[in-house]
Amino acid sequence: MTDLADLTIAQASAGLREQEFSAVDLLDAVERRAAITEAHLHAYLTLDREGAREAAEAADIALVDGDLRPLLGIPIALKDNMVTKGVETTASSQILAGWKPPYDGTAVRRLREAGAVIVGKTNLDEFAMGSSTENSAYGPTRNPWNTETVPGGSSGGSAAVVAVGSALGAFGSDTGGSIRQPASLTGIVGAKPTYGLVSRYGLIAFASSLDQIGPLARTVPDAAMLLEAVAGWDRMDATSYHGDVPAISRSLNVGVRGVRIGVVTELVGEGIDPQVLAATRATIDRLSEAGADVVEISLPAIEYALSAYYLIAPAECSANLARFEGVRYGLRVDGATTEEMMARTRAEGFGPEVTRRILLGTYALSAGYYDAFYGQAQRVRTLLRNDFATAYGQVDVLVSPTSPTTAFEIGAKTGDPLTMYLTDICTIATNLAGDPAISVPVGLDDGGLPIGFQIMAPALGEEVMFRVAAEVERLVDFTARPRLATSKVVAP
Amino acid sequence: MTEWEAVIGLETHVELQTNSKMFCGCPVDFGDEPNTAVCPVCLALPGALPVPNREAIEGILSIGDALNCTLTEDSLFYRKNYFYPDLPKNYQISQYTFPLCVDGYLDVDVDGEPTTVGITRVHMEEDTGKSTHVGESGRIHGAEHTLLDFNRAGVPLVEVVTEPDIRSPEQARAYGLELQRIVRTLGVSDARLEEGSMRFDANISVRPVGTEELGTRTEVKNVNSLRSMQRAIAFEITRQIEVLESGGSIHLETRHWDEANGATRSGRTKEESEDYRYFQDPDLLPLHIDDAWRNRVRERRPELPADKRSRYRGLGADERVADLLADAADLGELFESAVAEGADARTAGIWLTGEVVAYLRREETEVGETGLTASSLAGLTEMTAGGDLSATAAKEVLAGVLAGEGDPREVAEARDLLQISDVDAIEAEVAAVLDEHPEALAKLREGDSKPIGFLVGQVMRATGGKADPRMVQDLIRRKTQE
Amino acid sequence: MCLATCYRSNPHTLSAQSTGTITSMPVEIDIERVAHLARIALTDEEMTAYSEQLVHILEHAERVQALPTDEVEPTSHPLPMVNAFRPDEVIPSLDRDDVLAGAPDAEDGYFRVPKILDES
């Protein structure tokens, strides 16, 4: 019989309702899987064994009462920049080592209320700043398809646990591609919702105008189910969308006949790995065979997206991270005066990438440079939004590769920040625009590493986005799993 | 030698008395127990987000409206970035370009000298926590360490910034007093300087009279009463003039008022630490104040102190009296209803701000606790005008009424203070007095009017002071013609 | 009065009166000042290293500065929404023990820090 850790959320949910197995059985399977994979991956920073067990037992009681909540008893993982009451939350930074929050973030609260079983907290690039999960103060996470390579980032831990089944689903945060790019590099589905669709309350801020919480799962329907559990207006987040939540999973089985798909010219040319390009083209052909109208569309301003992003995100983070100074929580390095204590605490508590971005943002905002850098970047953002608006006047969704390459080797890009930044080239534009986008696995390269396909939609266009994603999933039928995704692998 | 002119601008911070804080649900009125009115938002825990308090926005709009400001249609929140341990996020949510209210003015009056003080802007921000410096001095200097209480962090704070239109410490004080009256009238803050719910920073510079260019300013902080603000500004003006006349120069700096020594002492020099890196707060949406909202604010505007003062004058109160009545809510109301019941406004006002205030002070009580009502006050002024009571007697009656001895007539009768208006009775007394003093009568008949005062006095004595002296005089004159 | 002057002279504005194209400037970074503003104690070696990296990144960003953006309004919020408020209601605060549990240093109900330089 199949290992419960290999079930999709939909399958597990059905099995629980049929009482083929219990939520505790499911949790046991997932923890057994973690016991083996963690030695290879280091994807979890914290396993909340007690909390998870209690939640699973509570779920089993509710299941007996015929409780039909879809996520009831489903073991999921949370990126460690999501605030969890009483469970250590570090954002992979030394400066928050040992911090046990006195509150739950809104998404976390909604997941608990949905009956989900929170297995633990996953590794990330410190404060979500990075594209490889190598910037974690607690050591890198490895890619289950090839442990010499990175899982992508910054939600690399959440991507890895879903890929190997040490959780059936997970949540991450996406500021410039931090859900989609790791999903792509680990062969799973990852979605970045419309800005404001999921409350940011309780998400440790990196860049407030770009951050968005989203799901990572093995299948498109699973991702939709996870997103539906957390989406919707929240009084605690002034920027959350105060309107009807799109019917995310309504059209999953409708197909793409008549759907107008635009291929982003700038993202299917140079700078993209040939094998990634080939898989992208193949997928696009499948879609048009399935009845979609495919055209090429140019988004000229996308050329400037990366530069604008690297002015906006650091500027916002320089203020967002000012609260970490050793006064109220987290690390403190003593000093003769408070000023000295703060400066030492921050020097020791922040890793190099975080320090670099804080300095960059502080400079970009400082007297005389505001308009040249931050102000100008915000205007570029408008140009980009205009390009998208024009495009969406002609098509329903835009498509591209998710990542210009498949997983790269650990250490390959840590030397030069800029080359690392370039790995976000395909994903950053939608964060700047506030639009939703999803990555779906569509194949493996010669090295047996996964390739992801990105579908972008206009703000609140989740329904058509998931509709196309589901069709891609059916057409491509990507069933490969990493070698590590089995409970029989022995620890090294 | 040069004559100098002071140029003063004031920045005033007013704490709003809403129920909850500016961006979270913690209470604004908290006890003395430190860190008991704090939450993830006002403590700046990781992941927490601010959501603006609608009532605080209403509050600042009413202030801006009362200060004749334009209420901006589109307004923005900014982050003002600076590290300080009492500022949990290490940035203050404030406003920069596009504050909620701009371009207003406030008319103030120093002994009949009216001045218009321009209001540059009125903007919304949040208060900081409180630091207690532990060490022998109790001051930040020489403190060993500092204790932080974040109960006050996030309390809604309105900043009112004037143009550099103020020219004297007296004007500054008059402005401060009028602003305090206004926010209290609006009911948005108790505006107590001693308790820090109203705080003034004064930007002061001097220049030779007749010159346009502004001198280097200093910013004086830490004044905890209107009186000490006036003193601090006066001191700083003198100091700057002395420095300049002795060939020195003024440095752009913050100076702290030292109440005990009656002097300002140098704080930090400004420049270097002043790169606040303002940028629009991405956690907060733009504010859009539409016409409907602006009109609602205008319609809700209560009668402002200045309008009340002129209305009281219109009713007939003396200028000084009108000002005092407008400041004392309960006396003002009593005044208004007494006048409505026919009281002579001038007399009523004088009594209220004179005898009544003195009585209340002496007895340490409120006018509501006394026997004085609108109708008794009106009755009293009528009795005096009608000649039933002499001015002195009226004051005695007023005291009795205040003491709760009854309405004026009862008191006057009980104390036997009513004047005799019965002519025959007085005529008899007059006749008797004239018989006793034939020589005086003779002098009068010869046209020498000297003795009249003496004779009136005699009659008054005989009647125990209850005769109307005017009537007595007339009767004597008539007798001499016979 | 600073705010008064700032209010008048501030370059960036909400409406389209943006200063438009900014001719790219040679990037010069006073890294010591930046590090002080950011309250990060850096060694001299670190300062040199970071300022080189920053210059490198900012040169890449200059292409953005070269873009003509007259008449272009800055986007600060992806979704065009305004006026998100909360009602003026009191919500229970945190328990002080929970608040101070995570504090690096506390003393009878207060957070405790070393002495503060007189900069306020």
Ligand SMILES: [Mg+2]
């Ligand atoms: Mg202020």
Ligand SMILES: [Zn+2]
């Ligand atoms: Zn609070």
